Amino acid sequence: MLDHEEESSTESDSDFEPSDLTDKELQEAFAQGKLKPGLNVALEGKKKLANDMTGLRQSLKDLKNELPWVERLDVTTEPVGNSAGQNGGQTSLDTSDINAEDDFQREMCFYRQAQAAVLFALPHFHRLNVSTKRPDDYFAEMAKTDQHMQKIRRKLQFKQAAMEKSEKAKQLRELRKYGKKVQTEVIQRRQKEKSAMMTQIKRYQKGLSDKLDFLEGDQPQKKTDGSAAQVKKGPNAKRRYKNQKFGFGGKKKGLKRNTKESCNDIADFRQSKSHGKGPHRPGKKGGKNANKRPGKRTRQKIKSKAR
Known part of the structure; x- marks a missing residue:
């Protein structure tokens, strides 16, 4: 068991x-020894490919014999050289000096070989009366329908509009950020100036300073040199501030009263301008009641008569 x-x-x-x-x-x-180090799966050997050169050549020969060249369009030529030959033809490029590991030389060889194929095929097309250019009225059949292309166009337009809208929104956000930054800087500067002015006012009120230069604002200060003090002309800032607020000083009461000299000076006296007190002249109202307004009842009678 x-x-x-x-x-x-x-x-x-x-x-x-x-x-x-x-x-x-x-x-x-x-x-238990049932497994051994290494691979435990047997791998098949590399498959050997049959190089049947005879069969390949026979197949190529059959293709050449059955189909014309226009149907095959096979061209086997050497790459074209850089210079023209003695008879005006193209010289072949020597491929023995080309390094296959050099990308530039390899791609240049492909380009020269394609150029040689074109130079060989074009004359054959012309001899066979095969046109190599499209006619002016040539219209190719579209692989996509007009409805499909219109749909793609609308989608591209929508995508472009979305990108423009996003770009505008981004610019507006940047402008808002810049404006907010500038506004913050201005507010901070004003607060700083206000704080400095309040400090100077408190110092002046306490008698620690007798200068009122902070009342002048941001006016430029003129200096003769770097170490010289400010050059001031006329009254100081305190006097200018009081002159601006209360006037320019001096006596103001009783300035219009007559004096002995003004009473005796009659050079500027005009009788016709002395408040209508001159003699009555024809065509002009004079006397004490010349400009007196009619009474209320008189005005009412005038209005009733006018109606």
Whole structure:
């Protein structure tokens, strides 16, 4: 029974795939010598390709014999050289000096070979009366329908409009940020100036300073040199401030009263301008009541008569 169980267990273990086995089971199998180091799967050798040169040449010969050149369009030429030949033809390029590992030389060889194929094929087309240029009225069949192209166009326009809208929104955000920054700087500068002015006012009120230069604002100060003090002309800032607020000083009460000299001076006296008190002249109202307004009842009578 035990031998039968062991055989069944070994058969069941061999039936498991490697992916179904756990690490513990693999370790036990390796300890028992059932696994060996290295690959446990036999690899097939490299497949040998048959180089049937005879069959390939026969197939090429059959193709050349059955189809005309216009249908095949096969051209086998050497790459074109850089200079023209003695008879005006193109010289072939020597490919023995080309390094296949050099990308530039390899791509240049491909370009020269394609150029040689064109120079060989164009005269053949002309001899066979095959046109190599599209006519002016040539219209190719569209691979996509007009409805599909219109849909693509609308999608591209929508995408372009979305990009422009996003760009404008980005510019507006940048402008707002810049404006907010400038506004913050202005507010901070004003607060700083206000704080400095309040400090100077408090110093002046406490008698710690007798200067009122801070009342002049941002006026430029004139200096003779770097070490010289400010050059001031006329009254100081305090006097100018009080002159601006209260006037320019001096006596103002009783300036219009007559004096002995003004009473005796009659050079500027005009009788016709002395408040209508001169003699009555024809065509002009004079006397005490010359400009007196009529009474209320008189005005009402005048209005009733006018109606």
